[in-house]
Amino acid sequence: MWTLIQREILTNLMTFRFFVAVVACVALVLATTVVLTNDYARRLANYNAAVTKHSQRNFSAKTYSYQSLWLDRAPNPLSIFSQGLDKRAANTLKLARGRVPHLWEDNYFSTDYDNPFRHLLAELDIVAIFQLLLSLLALVFAYDAIAGEREAGTLRLMLANPVSRGTILFSKYVGAMVCLLLPFLLSFLLALLCQMLIGVIQWTVDDYLRIGGIFATSLVYVSTFYLIGLLISSATRHAATSLILSVFVWIVFTLIYPNVSLFMVNRLIKTEEKVEQANRKIEQLWEHFHRERKKQHNPLEGRNPLVHSSGWHGTDAGKNCTYIAPEFEPQIPAVKAYYQSVVTRRIQTAEKTWRERKQVLADTYIRKSNIARNALRFSPAGLYQLTTEAWAGTGLRGVEDFFTHMRHYRQTVLNYFDDKKAFSSRQWFASDRGEVRWDDMPRCSYRRPRAVENATQALPDLLLLVVLNPLLFLATFLIFIKKEM
Template sequence: MLLTLIRREIVGNVLSFRFLVTFLLFFGLVLVSVFIMTTDYQARRSAYEASLVSHRAALSKIDAAGDANQQADDLFMNKGIYGDRSPDDLGVFVDGLAPAIPTQVHTALFNARTIDEQRYRNPVLALFDSPDFGYIVNIVVSLLALMFVFDAICGEKERGTLKIALANSVPRDSIVLGKWIGGFVSLASPFIVAIATGIGYVHLSGAISFDGQSLTRLAWIVGVSLLYISLFFTLGLLISTLTHRASTALIISLFVWICWILVIPNLAPVIARIAYPVPSAQKIAAEKQAINQETQIMLQRISQQTLSYGAEGQRLQEEITQEGEARQEKLDRFYREEFATQTSVSKTLSRLSPAASYRYATTELAGTGISTFIAFRQAHERFEEEFDEYAESINDQRNRQGRLPDGWFEADQLPQFQMISPRLDDTISQLSVDLLLLVVYNVLFFMGAYLFFLRYDVT
């Protein structure tokens, strides 16, 4: 009986105009998205490779300088070194925070550059979200899933077919289960075909060489997307069992979709900023500058009295310098902790919407999520610290010997900017809460649809 109901549901859906529209939308949106994002990825890859060549050429100019001490001055004081971040391969499918993370960083002992990449980007692109696969599933496919099933029960009641089926002693549990399985298979099949075609296009274009790690992560992204689609499909089935007219079910479905997709994810960060305000980065920088100025004034006073203080004066200078650095570090730590608290509250509130859980999961799997942003910041700090230590060791050598030996400069020995990517197992563990929420939503919605349909009035 169940197989017959599933087959009937699939055949009815496939032969409907709704299925044709869904199939064409899936294919059109996914292929257009993949084409646009692949072209953008290739442009970013070309820019990355050109940046590497340019930065190597700058180091070659330093190496070409004849005087060893001049090489050190150029490297540490004037030009510094750059670090480049390669484009994320799976950003073709889920762009995430990739546009907000700089593609290159610069460090030097003095006058380190803050690279503003926004001035070189198309300003129109900043007005709209990237049309990646994750965006399409999150916004468009979730709505299509609701539209696909909103009248599955109430629509049949209006047409009178549901009453006929129950009059023939068809079990109610078989009807609701058959509608869920048959309907979801009808919806998931064109989606899988469309994404498989998109992946094939990316592979044939040669933009990305998929390895085992990338394919595994991509499979997880597709799996989470199917789980997310099933959530909205099950929600639509639940709404259909709670209403008796298709028009009412449609209005409720649209209202729930607007709240979950548009309102809650965008409102959560605003509430978090109000409840847990964080001082601006400019204010923190101003306070650090004030601490630095205060430290310099105190050092000048001590230096003017060095003759009277002697060794004691040198000790006081070191204590004042260490105290100033400790105060600045305390300020940085306060900012990081407050910012982390605000971010955590934002994520918790936004998880009231499954759209947020889906975005968190897919961006982390694609390597374009919050973890990547944190990894970039840590890599940048590590890059600067290693450069400072390297410069200090070279300057100590120069002070001891009076000058540096010829041939001391080797570009390969310079600190490198390296981001540490988390392992897939660690990523899955990190996403356990979001994945569990998607599963729980699915189970609760199906249980609700099942229980309400058992008492559904078909007259």
């Protein structure tokens, strides 16, 4: 078997296609890595600038009601490998009492695209290059593995020796995989080296595990396409026919099926009506809140000339009275009670609207996106894309994790306000007797999920890809036996 493997490796290594594979893979991956790493550096600089600006602004309010928390999402360094939603999802959000943070809120801002036309330029990440190029190379290595030898008559010669058919197939598989591994490994390592030399990204142990996961998935993906090619090669008599069929399969699996399925899902599953219904219901909830609020009397409303204040006059959203005239002092308990009641109701309404929105989002955008992702699973290229997204943490779940964390943080902030009895305190609306000190307020510290969580998300799809391999090998083996009885 070793002799056969050696022969296969040597035959493949000395071909023109191997040379092309190495040059194409290395050149494309290196160029993409340089651009994506520079782009990551720009995004990181934007993020750091935003964090510096917001950390000063977040804790500078003099009253509780005046505080607004701006939080930023750091770019994911693994987006260089698989961009997923990392660049598209909003990366700055404002935490408010009247709003529960989620991915689709209008008030969140994305700072990653300054030029709105940049959306026009397609962006290939490293995984996308592997997805197209490695799968094609695998088929190019496989198309004549059996059909070529059958056509040239060398297969019969080989079978005349005491070598089992399984051994022949297995050695061809191992030989080709070793040759495919070389350009892949070379470009992968050069990409990592290039990133280290640029020096923007500090990889953690978890990141190395994730990169390992992407590497392993890529290998399984290449193997899947090689086995598809081998299957076609063993089923056809001529190498040219095998290649035509392989090209057809490649185009369908990597280009046509993923795009057609997503195009149809996007077109046929309607979400607008349900979202509009939910928006109307949410609007009604807020209208109800405002009606109730107006019924309550704010003892300070309309009397601002007597109080030195800044802020949004006439609302309870944010206020900073720097001086309250002594004649108003008897009314302060009533003002405190007013704010306690209104702010609590605002928070409750926000929770109610979130429950409403959460349900409709699950029924519309998430459902549609999940259907699209399930449809992608019928193609090895789609499976590869989903698995690498899961490893990189740039998929829907990876991005949603940030918003889930922000929802928890919002709750922590509200609990802190509650513990401090902030809503019913004088410092809610006035700093005349001292400003609020924010030293003991819990800070937001978001970290990406551990690599184990990424692995848990990636494993089901990876397993599907892995299972495809023995199945394809078995099918190839059976066809080969039948053809070469």
